[in-house]
Amino acid sequence: MTLTAIENGRIFDGEIWRDGQALLISDGRFEGIRPAGESPREADVIDAQGGVIAPGFIDLQVNGGGGVMFNDDQSVEGIRTICEAHARFGTTALLPTLITDTPEITAAAIEAGLQAKAEHVPGFLGLHLEGPHLSTARKGAHDPSLIRPMTEEDLTRLESVGQRFDAIMITIAPENVTEDQVTRLKAAGFTVSLGHTNASYETAGKYADAGASCATHLFNAMSQMENRSPGLVGAALDIGALNAGIIADGFHVHKGTMSAALRAKRGPGHIFVVTDAMSTIGTDLSGFTLNGRQIYRTEGKLTLADGTLAGADIDMFSSVRFLIEIVGLPFEEAVRMASLYPANVMGVSDRKGRIAAGYDADFVILSADAAHLTSTWIGGSCVHVT
Template identity: 35%
Template sequence: MRYTLAGALVIDNRQRRSECQVVIEGTRIEAIGHEVAPAGAVIDARDALVVPGFIDVHTHGGGGFALHTESPGEIEGYARWAPRSGTTAFLVAVVGVPGGLPEGQLRAAVEAIDRHRGGAQPVGIHLEGPYINPTRRGAHHLSWLRRPDVAELERILEVAGEWLRLVTLAPELPGADLLIRRLAETGVTVSIGHTDATYEQARQAIEAGIRHATHCFNAMPPLLHRAPGPLGAIIEVEDVTGELVGDCIHVLPPAMRALIRALGPDRTVVVTDSQPAAGQPEGATFSFGGLTAQVTGGVARLSDGTIAGSVVTMDQALRNLVEQVGIALEDAVAMLTANPARVAGVASRKGHLRPGYDADLVILDRELRVHATICRGRVAFATGEWQRRLAGLLRDDAESGA
């Protein structure tokens, strides 16, 4: 299938390009630019913003679907739901289980990745725990946590195979340095998170191979003038990226602005840390690894009041960045696309609108509302108006059995 989105305002690579043609051939972008000749079916996009598809490297689910599950079908359900928020790729979150390793979750994630057929693409696994600090465990139950163990890590690597892309751990735990070095040498992005590390311990962990920080400010010591903590170390080292949960609840806008200024727009990675209740009505309940949580006042909490992830979606996170935090749209888009693509290890084919890259893109209006999402060339979501514009593509997908 070959088609062109014609006359769009394209935002990518922290730049704006007006009156662009985006030519898509099959699953890839064939050409892009204002001097490119349209090819195939031509779709009028002069009133639209076109940006790369959003990549969520830290999500636990949404739309009623959980990612920490032993059911590949539930992960596939999330993949079908996620494009309505502009998400075109994600890491499957795996959390701990009582008294053992989450092998069932890992196997389900691998199966869902291997058999992916449509919707947002699961591009790997994010293992959040079990090697985290009980003092900073957040909503993770104590029974899920374990001491770092190299033999256990080898088992995790065996089950997850090439799909383990991101691991969150607390580097101050005994033996964690061995895990960091082993993961780094296999190409996995290692993240400091759910940690009580000092500044000095965080710097040592970065030297060992830490290159990312999980939900900055949350589940870690604060940045103090005589105790800089992990944040002080993260900010100082230029090749370490840091996550911000984009709900403006986990971190308030003034602190979000401060961190973005400290890290810069090339090192900030916006995530949802969303739970299955994302996209669900107020009062929705869900299970986080067997623990019951409920959404009250737009905040997901366990029964004891502990915040359990978020219910924000990627498109709302984009609007929050621009409208509440005051970030330039060009910079905000990079934080949801190019930057997480590097963390997930897919920057050679996702995160930008470039010839040869996957045709993952989001069509937005001027209020940054999602009107259509295209995942690897196929329409995965469209509003009524854009269903009419894209009718030929939707019909072709239906006839091909996509």
């Protein structure tokens, strides 16, 4: 048994602060928290140098990183590269996300995900299939020629793999997926998210009743909230059974809109942060291609030639800092939006999203003022040091 003690740090366990205490880790899991100076003699001691110790970030929408787009590289090594790139920014668990593509590419992505699980790739949590069963009216950067209705063959294939993943999400639009199909997807182990859709408030409610539990990148590529037509935005905020991911980069959602939405959200669902990151994270790339179309990287955002936003050029730590510095959230709530809430959404909050005995030892160490990332730890191993 390998025992590690992280000392000389302020611990935020996901709920409360633990000052003057040491964090114990054994064989990849948190063993517990003890008063400083009471760590077992056999423990390897790590000095946090007065920094903040917090739960690792969980990103449920990651299209790429480290120069790799999942749509272009459906392999274990591709997934590994993406996970390593995001670990540099505090992400300890993520869902590689496949943007609308062909059935063959989708099948390859699923197989790569299963192999990544079998090989225990650090940071790999599961998959997110964003499409192809969306609405062309709200396609965003998705290729409309690849968007299509969900067939019985599609559904049967998905049902055969859902339970084989620890976590798997699919974004669908009611325009191309029925309520019964949603119910079957949920039964097969999928977290079903509504997105890229013009669905009405009423339709979103019916799909929530059928098993949908989330909305993909709130405010973007969905029906907006109006005075007599709340749309999916209104439904995501008003229906407690729905959670909602949000991109906190200042381009996808205005800070004022974000602040208002956070105050308005009805529980028990929460708004959680996603990056919607592309291959540019951790690189100096000036652009890349998606389904044969050029994506341009300029001044912190990614766009098609016509200016349509095409994913985001932001990491999770920067997203958390945006929530704190620009939106004005307390540190604690910003961290929960990046750890505990996404863990709840994917049904893994019994082992991730907190610092607690028995949980996976996924955490970050930040500077004393929490303004800088010092190191990232996955399963009790340090995978990145700044």
